[in-house]
Amino acid sequence: MEPKRVIFLSLMICYIGLGVINPVLAPLIREMGLDEMHAGWIISASALILLLGAPIWGKQSDRFGRKPIMIIGLVGFTFSLVLFAWLSWIGLQGRTELTLLFILLLLSRMLFGLFFPAMTSSGQALMADLTSLNERSAGMAMIGAASGIGFLIGPAMGAALSGIHLLFPIVVVAVLSLFAALMVYVRIPRFIPKSSGKRNKLNLRKPGIRPYLLIALCMMSAIVMLQVTAGFYVQDKFGLNSKDTALWVGISLFCVGFMMALVQMVVIRKRSFMPRTLLRIGLPILGGGLLLLVFINNLFSFVLAFLLLGVGGGFAMPGYTAGVSLASGEEEQGAAAGLTTAATGVGSFVAPIAGTALYRIQPEAPYWVGFFVVALLTIYVWSTHRGLVVEQIAIKNN
Numbered sequence: 001m002e003p004k005r006v007i008f009l010s011l012m013i014c015y016i017g018l019g020v021i022n023p024v025l026a027p028l029i030r031e032m033g034l035d036e037m038h039a040g041w042i043i044s045a046s047a048l049i050l051l052l053g054a055p056i057w058g059k060q061s062d063r064f065g066r067k068p069i070m071i072i073g074l075v076g077f078t079f080s081l082v083l084f085a086w087l088s089w090i091g092l093q094g095r096t097e098l099t100l101l102f103i104l105l106l107l108s109r110m111l112f113g114l115f116f117p118a119m120t121s122s123g124q125a126l127m128a129d130l131t132s133l134n135e136r137s138a139g140m141a142m143i144g145a146a147s148g149i150g151f152l153i154g155p156a157m158g159a160a161l162s163g164i165h166l167l168f169p170i171v172v173v174a175v176l177s178l179f180a181a182l183m184v185y186v187r188i189p190r191f192i193p194k195s196s197g198k199r200n201k202l203n204l205r206k207p208g209i210r211p212y213l214l215i216a217l218c219m220m221s222a223i224v225m226l227q228v229t230a231g232f233y234v235q236d237k238f239g240l241n242s243k244d245t246a247l248w249v250g251i252s253l254f255c256v257g258f259m260m261a262l263v264q265m266v267v268i269r270k271r272s273f274m275p276r277t278l279l280r281i282g283l284p285i286l287g288g289g290l291l292l293l294v295f296i297n298n299l300f301s302f303v304l305a306f307l308l309l310g311v312g313g314g315f316a317m318p319g320y321t322a323g324v325s326l327a328s329g330e331e332e333q334g335a336a337a338g339l340t341t342a343a344t345g346v347g348s349f350v351a352p353i354a355g356t357a358l359y360r361i362q363p364e365a366p367y368w369v370g371f372f373v374v375a376l377l378t379i380y381v382w383s384t385h386r387g388l389v390v391e392q393i394a395i396k397n398n
Contacts, residue, residue, distance in 0.1 A: 007123045007126055012150045012153075014150065015154065016150045020172075023231065040355065040356030043224075048113065074184060084112065122337070144264045148257050148314060154253070156254040157169050162246045213340065218377055219286070261314070267314075278318055290370045
């Protein structure tokens, strides 16, 4: 199996692990006797560590190579999933005081946040190493497709396997991620990047980097607010029980992943899109999906909103990823990948706390805020060329 496919499959499994918890988190939290704010803090703690760790992992992959960092990430990722499942099982038995349980779950998800970016940063950097400038958007679309398919399979797996037990899907993904670590060890050669042994510091003042990082941060904030509150929203709005909540959230997130994968594997890989063009297409569609969520009155409209979110995200995510990559030099790809992951990590840290707090005020509030954030980004990418045209920057840097 060629390295690009190994990267794709390994990242897909990581994103399955990220997505599998979404349909089961809301019912799991309530079954353990915790509430929405506990869920928000657990996810935010993971995102905070991800935010702090991503740039470090990216730079270490520049110094020591992609393969060892990928393996470390996958093994640690496996351990964090097993630990979270075990602690949750204890919580479901009612054997632990709730405050202690909350702290332990918080720590287990912080481990998840520590190791997840090791794989994503080094995998994205290796994909950049293996693609030419002209192929870069297509290569980043392949990374995006891995996340899209992961989010497709993860929620579907969570919804389907939660019927056996709420924690069973998490255990299955732990086994898959261990398999991915073995696959990376066997199939990916030791690739030494141009910057091996050097301490490269990516200059954030380079043209094109900061605008795309800002877009990544804001867009991920809107998306994560949706992900964290969707289970509570559909359960409360339509009076669903725990299993039905997991099922419908799983179906909706499956639709997101399916549309993301369809856009990225069929549309983007077949044509040469500039990053700015991808954002101009994707952001308005993403905003439409968020706005529709405010006005849903049945489960069909809930699923339809997620279909729009999948199409919009399918275009927009490769847009900011390729934008940062193209604006960076070849010797800075690990650092660039780490910064992209960190930017999305900032959004993933702030959004769960903000989203659950807004949900307590008004259930539709997180989606209104997300819509206005995406609307502002849409106005920005359509009204300015400044800092967003990176194809010339890429030629100059390389």
